[in-house]
Structure formats: C-alpha cells, structure tokens
Amino acid sequence: MSRIGKLPVVLPKGVTINISDSNVVSVKGPLGELTQAVDKDLKIEVVDNELIITRPSDSKNHKSLHGLYRALIANMVTGVSQGYKKELELVGVGYRAEAKGQQLEMSLGYSHEIIFELPKEVKIETRTERRSNPIITLTSIDKQLIGHVAAKIRSLRPPEPYKGKGIKFVGEQLRRKAGKSASV
Secondary structure (H helix, E strand, O other): OOOOOEEEEEEOOOEEEEEOOOEEEEEEEEEEEEEEEEEOOOOOEEEEOOEEEEOOOHHHHHHHHHHHHHHHHHHHHHHHOOEEEEEEEEEOOOEEEEEHHHHHHHHEEOOOOEEOOOOOEEEEEOOOOOOOOEEEEEEEEHHHHHHHHHHHHHHEEEEOOOOEEEEEOOOOOOOOOOOOOOOO
C-alpha cells in the first residue's frame, strides 16, 4: 500500500467534508471552502472524524493516484482550518514592493515598474522597514495556488549567484559563486 495514501486524514473541529456521487470532495472550514475532483476508481469515506481513501487494485496507476489525492485532500483540510503563508524577500538596492488592492507594484531594477495582478483568493501584504529588505507576504487557503503565485513573483527577478540580488523566499539558502579572481 502507498505510505502516504494509507494514512487517514484527521478532520479538525469546524471542518466538514462533503463527498458527491461523482467523487467531488468539498471541504468547508472556518477560513473558506475548497473542492477537488477525485478519480472515479478511488473510494472515499469518512469514519470517526477521519477521511480514508482506498484503491481497488495494486496497479501502478492506482498506487500513484492513491497518494496524490490523499495529499491533495490533506492540504485542503489544512488550508481551510489554518491557511498557508509564503514570504518573499526583495534583495537589491532600490528594489521595492507596494500592494495596491489585488495588484503588486514592484521596482526591480528594470527601466519600468512591474505590476503583478493577483487572483482574488490570495491576500497580499508588503512591509518595508528601514535598513532591511522589503518583504512580500502572501496568504491563502489554497496551497497549490499560493505556491504558483509565489513562484511567478520570484521568476520576475530570480536571485543571481554572485551578489544574491533578486527575489527569494524568506529562509531560502542560495548557492553563491566566487567572482573573478585577479591573475598573478
């Protein structure tokens, strides 16, 4: 059996799961509601405040789907109960970020400002303190969406290996390279 797939998903207080006939799982919690379509072959049931997913056979396809959908549903349960947060740091002289509603306006050393439109499910907050790098904080209940948005923002100016300038995740370790050395 799949190591991940066989683990039950424990439902915290305030989280309810509804499974439709067409294998669409909707998870509702204090922070919102998420839905996910699950493969027709997998059987989903709620027993004693735990969600259990079973597969019909040990074929490679069923094994991979078993672990995948268990992980997706576990992420949904965590999202509607606690939520997800990603923080990005802008490293570079003159780099700045400002949130204006659902738009993120950034100055990243290019000749123009970059305006990044965010989906409505993602909330944004920026903070700039004296003598420190600007921080962009993204919060959402959807783990896939927040990861995708954070990766898109990071791709606008990925950190370079010599000086470390660019957009990086807070706590990310960068591989640094030595620059040119003078010949003797």
